[in-house]
Ligand SMILES: [Mg+2]
Ligand SMILES: [Mg+2]
Ligand SMILES: [Mg+2]
């Protein structure tokens with residue numbers, strides 16, 4: 101929404117005048133451009149969900165200041181995301197992101213992008229210090245962002261050493277490996293972090309919300325499975341891009357399922373054709389997905405996940421928290437994009 | 438010393454069993470190897486100076502637990518250094534570091550090193566949380582490491598956009614630019630951070646030590662000027678490497694001085710020959726340094742810096758703090774390596 105976007109400009113202006121660094125004009129311009137290029141261009145779902153969650157938890161209308169602070173935390177999550185994406189694109193040697201060239205491929209940027217990623221991370225600390233230093237939950241906020249960052253970086257490591265190390269080897273792609281990567285690399289920061297921020301703002305102690313964390317991590321996993329499903333079976337017109345997980349040798353839920361369900365001859369075909377850019381190879385992989393009826397395997401997985409999530413949510417004692425969790429779930433259930 | 442080194446092993450063992458991440462065997466081995474390769478191989482000056490400073494501040498003998506905690510903070514600084522160096526080597530496309538191949542050049546590592554750098558940074562948060570969470574100064578410790586990291590990353594950015602961006606352009610190398618890069622990129626984390634850690638352990642509020650910070654940052658700047666001087670005029674046998682700042686187009690104190698002191702024809706020769714690997718070009722640059730008598734310019738700078746530092750130190754009200762600052766100064770004054 102417009103208020104949320106507006107606050108990006110406030111935060112950027114503060115960062116460009118941060119007294120902890122003696123900016124040159126060049127440095128200020130660099131950061132300005134780097135932020136505009138990398139931070140606000142996403143869907144902003146993660147950031148905005150902090151405000152939505154906090155509203156539901158609080159029950160009553162939020163004051164202007166409460167809205168502002170929730171937006172600030174929302175932007176911190178968007179900054180965190182930008183930091184991970186800038187570095188991930190370097191490590192994956194990607195070409196485009198959010199419909200534009202990856203930052204490190206922009207003229208004159210190159211590997212300076214790695215330091216820009218670091219700067220993005222550091223901006224979060226600067227923003228938190230400026231706006232939350234006097235709050236009783238400041239130290240918990242720092243611990244939360246630190247822990248979630250550690251988990252995401254650990255998930256990223258797992259992904260990198262499983263996917264990139266040595267030659268392509270499909271035998272490493274098993275369900276436990278898949279779940280672990282997704283849980284750490286995506287679920288904590290995308291699903292748990294926004295709700296945890298809202299809980300801290302509400303004065304809660306996160307130690308009392310381990311179940312909530314587990315539910316959100318499960319939801320994040322389900323979300324990534326959808327992402328993998330849509331990459332192959334979604335409508336490119338709707339999702340806005342053409343999937344290339346097969347060509348990219350991605351550890352996708354689909355290939356993991358195919359390896360689990362396929363017979364020896366199907367696994368052999370997968371091994372020979374997965375991760376090749378040749379359309380004939382991609383077609384062979386897709387025809388195995390079809391033979392194994394992975395679309396219906398996915399629908400069944402989706403149905404089961406939904407059921408389990410709803411029943412865990414309804415086992416939660418707090419009604420407002422149930423509403424938060426259900427609102428997350430209904431935003432993603434049966435999504436087409 | 439031996440106790441300090443021993444504690445590295447304790448910290449590593451804790452990190453490899455961190456319950457915040459569900460390690461695979463591969464992941465544990467990767468981190469183990471990555472830490473051994475990058476963390477303990479330096480001179481450990483920064484880390485050990487935390488313990489020395491804390492001893493001087495405290496006055497009395499330290500308990501075993503106090504020694505342990507000071508060593509832990511010392512190691513956090515070494516971890517921070519490792520993090521910066523791993524990423525700096527990627528961005529500078531360097532070949533060797535501390536007498537071995539840069540981490541990103543090691544077989545099977547490549548750009549995974551960028552994420553390893555992130556992991557190193559995150560280990561600091563994990564270590565601080567484990568060992569200092571209950572201390573009254575925990576939040577100040579987090580703020581300190583965050584602020585110093587931000588300043589270092591900002592200095593690195595300044596260095597990158599001044600040195601790497603576009604073609605080689607010596608006109609950007611001025612004294613204010615030089616000082617700013619050095620202050621942020623090196624001085625805060627190498628000189629201020631160890632003392633600030635010791636002050637926090639002693640129960641002090643860092644807001645009351647702005648002068649101390651300024652003295653240490655000035656000392657860090659002086660230290661880098663020495664480094665630049667020794668790169669050209671030091672004895673390679675003593676410093677253990679052959680300097681290549683001229684070849685590498687480094688923003689060195691020497692070239693900045695030469696540009697300030699040289700006449701138009703000398704500046705022209707510098708512009709034409711600086712940053713070339715051809716030994717004839719390097720020789721021309723060195724002969725200008727000689728014509729401008731930069732060795733004596735440096736000796737005069739060194740004398741003046743020492744005088745100013747001593748007088749600022751002696752203006753400090755606290756005797757133990759004076760001792761800390763003098764011990765730093767005497768470790769580096771007139772160093773040959
Ligand atoms: Mg990627
Ligand atoms: Mg990746
Ligand atoms: Mg995808």
Ligand SMILES: [Mg+2]
Pocket residue numbers: 525526529531
């Ligand atoms: Mg370097």
Ligand SMILES: [Mg+2]
Pocket residue numbers: 525528529596
């Ligand atoms: Mg560098």
Ligand SMILES: [Mg+2]
Pocket residue numbers: 664665668
């Ligand atoms: Mg040097």
